[in-house]
Amino acid sequence: MAAINKEKLECVKFYEEGLKLYREAKFKEALENFNKAFEIYPNDGPSKIFIERCKHFLKYPVSDDWDGVFEMKTK
Amino acid sequence: MDIIGKILIVDDEKMTLDFFDITLSKLGFEIIKAVSGEEALDKLKLYSPDLLLLDNILPNITGIEVTQKIRNDKKYRNFKDIPIIMFSAIGEPNEKVLSFEVGVDDYITKPFNFSEVLARIRSVFRHKKLAQQVLLREKRVAVLESLNNNLIAFTKHIKKPLTELNEVANGIDINDKYQIQKFMKKFEIDYNEMLALLNSLEDEIMQLQKNGDKCKEDDLSLYNLEDRINKYIKTENKL
Numbered sequence: 553m554a555a556i557n558k559e560k561l562e563c564v565k566f567y568e569e570g571l572k573l574y575r576e577a578k579f580k581e582a583l584e585n586f587n588k589a590f591e592i593y594p595n596d597g598p599s600k601i602f603i604e605r606c607k608h609f610l611k612y613p614v615s616d617d618w619d620g621v622f623e624m625k626t627k
Numbered sequence: 628m629d630i631i632g633k634i635l636i637v638d639d640e641k642m643t644l645d646f647f648d649i650t651l652s653k654l655g656f657e658i659i660k661a662v663s664g665e666e667a668l669d670k671l672k673l674y675s676p677d678l679l680l681l682d683n684i685l686p687n688i689t690g691i692e693v694t695q696k697i698r699n700d701k702k703y704r705n706f707k708d709i710p711i712i713m714f715s716a717i718g719e720p721n722e723k724v725l726s727f728e729v730g731v732d733d734y735i736t737k738p739f740n741f742s743e744v745l746a747r748i749r750s751v752f753r754h755k756k757l758a759q760q761v762l763l764r765e766k767r768v769a770v771l772e773s774l775n776n777n778l779i780a781f782t783k784h785i786k787k788p789l790t791e792l793n794e795v796a797n798g799i800d801i802n803d804k805y806q807i808q809k810f811m812k813k814f815e816i817d818y819n820e821m822l823a824l825l826n827s828l829e830d831e832i833m834q835l836q837k838n839g840d841k842c843k844e845d846d847l848s849l850y851n852l853e854d855r856i857n858k859y860i861k862t863e864n865k866l
Contacts, residue, residue, distance in 0.1 A: 601823045601826060601827070602823075604819050604820045604822070604823035604824075605820065605823045605824055605827070607816075607820055608788070608817075608820035608821065608823070608824060611788075611820075612784065612787055612788050614784070615780070615783070615784065
């Protein structure tokens with residue numbers, strides 16, 4: 553079995569925390585987490601995309617009718 | 628031949644089990660056999676069949692009791708919607724009514740005619756598939772509605788940064804290199820951010836596409852079953 557990469561685990565932790573905060577529309581806190589994940593793995597595509605999205609929503613806040621999350625919301 | 632469905636057959640008469648094992652296997656069904664209600668309940672969990680052919684008269688627990696357990700007992704909640712066709716030698720109307728009340732989908736009186744059994748299997752599968760398809764499509768409609776809402780919100784939202792970019796661009800003195808550089812920087816940042824938003828929208832659309840393909844696959848497996856049963860019935864009629 554391959555040894556678990558400690559750095560990778562750390563990166564995933566920050567990413568997941570970022571995602572959680574992002575979904576709660578806490579873009580400032582989410583951005584901090586994605587930045588940390590991105591620092592560990594500078595090639596991490598998903599973190600990069602979320603960093604861009606967080607920055608955007610910090611400049612252009614979401615409105616009442618949209619929380620900024622594209623997600624399938626089934627009833 | 629591809630397996631078109633898994634059927635669990637429960638009867639304490641070995642002859643019935645063997646008969647169905649041979650005939651239904653030939654049509655492409657995988658057959659699992661059980662000789663008692665207890666064994667049926669164990670094998671239900673073990674094999675997750677698509678259909679249950681259940682004799683009512685069994686040692687210890689009856690077919691009706693097995694049905695009640697499957698439909699109501701939390702232990703079997705993963706299987707509570709499995710189609711059940713009940714067999715019995717007794718053709719008493721009261722027993723039939725009771726069977727339907729506890730939740731069997733169809734009832735066949737022994738001695739049975741194989742073509743009738745097949746026709747009922749087909750009808751039960753068709754019913755279940757249609758119900759599943761309606762559910763799937765309902766979900767799809769809900770997802771499409773959600774996408775629609777996202778799209779409306781997104782288009783409203785994206786106008787603001789775009790308008791702002793346009794305003795900055797219009798206000799630039801084209802002889803001022805510093806202003807142009809500043810605008811280019813802003814443009815690059817805004818472009819990347821908006822592209823990241825567009826990507827997530829694209830992801831959702833692709834996910835929807837995938838779900839749509841899944842619906843079509845389910846339709847196909849039903850056609851496959853119908854096709855095989857029709858072929859069988861046609862050859863039977865010729866004999």
